[in-house]
Amino acid sequence: MSFVTRLAAPMLAALVAVPAVAQQMAPQQQAAPSPQQQVAQLDEMVGLDQAQQDQIAGYLTELQQGVGQRQDEVQALEQQLLDHSGPDFDENAIRQTATQLGEVTAEIAAESVILQSRIEAAMTQEQRDALDEAARQQQEQMRQMQEQMQQQQQQQQAPQ
Structure with a gap:
């Protein structure tokens, strides 16, 4: 597993597993995205065909029920x-x-990792590469935001 794939793994896990857990933990709050919404988001990132969308939606539905x-x-x-x-x-x-x-x-945790692995197995190498790139971009955006926050804090703390 490449370094970037390891970075993409948490992103994929968050995309598919966290909403299932969050929905169960806080049903009174805003509902988590449905499996179809999660698949649509993944489709936007990597371009899934209909068979992949159906397969992944099934995995997500199964996970949500089990996690619930x-x-x-x-x-x-x-x-x-x-x-x-x-x-x-x-x-x-x-x-x-x-x-x-x-x-x-x-x-x-095991179910979430298994689901992540099933989803990755359902994708082509090209799609996994696109997910890796999206993870790289997200990590870079987060790094930039952290730097900006640190700079703002330093400016606020600087003697005037």
């Missing part, structure tokens, strides 16, 4: 941890619940 169920488990386990804490804490119960929470969280 697991996110419910995460919330229940987090509540159990809170219930076990306090002055009369149960150390064994805390450790068992924390272990379960770690396992569920690891499953979510």
Whole structure:
């Protein structure tokens, strides 16, 4: 895996996985993009054909459903941890619940990485290259924004 592909991987993961998790974590807030919207965004970046769009939309739908169920488990386990804490804490119960929470969280992470890999496998090399380029551009934009913010902070802190 090239260095740039490693940079593109988080971008792709964020594009496809984060909305699924965010939607489950905060359903009362603005809804996450649908699988079709996420596919449309990826299509704009790399130019997917209809078969690829359908395949990737299926992967995203599957992930959202699976993550949704697991996110419910995460919330229940987090509540159990809170219930076990306090002055009369149960150390064994805390450790068992924390272990379960770690396992569920690891499953979510694994599913996200597997999905990312499936999506990359569904794309041609040319499309992966386009995604790599988009990741490079995004990283450069972020670097420039950070530099601008640092310069602004330095200007504000400079003695006058």
